[in-house]
Amino acid sequence: MASPPRRIAISHCAACKYFKRKCPPDCIFEPYFPDNEPAKFECVHKVFTACNVGKMLKAVEADQRAEAANSLYFEARSRLDDRVYGITKMLSQLNREIQYIEAQTATIKSEIEKIKALVTSQTGASSSNYSSVGYLQPQLQPYQVSTSNPNSPRVDEPVAFTRNMTNP
Ligand SMILES: [Zn+2]
Structure with missing residues (x-):
């Protein structure tokens, strides 16, 4: 008695599925663009093309390819979301935000120094006298960034962000 033919599930990566081709065992896309995430591959293909994505993945060490694939996806999504500035x-x-937080930090440090100087000048003062420095409380507002808020900072031109990255 012949057994019924067994169905073998053929797994494709999203790239091979997109191009309607058989996914080879050593497919560079297969580990990073699974067939259940077609949008992820289509996104990087639109921006970088599959050929270039494959070249870029092959150019990095195997243990870094997952990060590289996610990075390419992130950049591609940013580019598709904003055709002008992309990830910039x-x-x-x-x-x-970094500049704002740095300014706040500088303000707080300045206030701390003022309070220290005031406390030092009041040598021997009791702790109740510390209330006299209450006016030095910094008035800080929480910083919010919202792309939907028309009052939020606009991105009219890319800011030179390398300054803070190179000189932390
Ligand atoms: Zn494949």
Whole structure:
């Protein structure tokens, strides 16, 4: 009695599925662009083309390819979301946040120094006298970045964000 033919599930990566080809065992896309995430591959293919993505993945060490694939996807998504600035928009916003936080930090450090100087000048003063420095409390507002808020910082041009990266 002949057994019924067994169905073998052939797994394709999203790239081979997209191109309607058989996924070879050593397919460079298979580990990073699984067939259940077709949008991920289509996104990088639109921006970089599959050929270039394959070249870039082969150019990095095997243990870094997953990160490289995710990085390419992130960049491609950013580019498709904003055709003009791409990932630079996010970097500019992050740079503005860094600048704002640095300014706040400088203000707080300055206030701390003022309080220290005041306390030092009041040598022997009781702890109740510390209330006299209450006016030195910094008035800080939480910083919010929202792309939907028309009052949020606009990204009219990319800010040179390398300054903070090279000189932390
Ligand atoms: Zn494949």
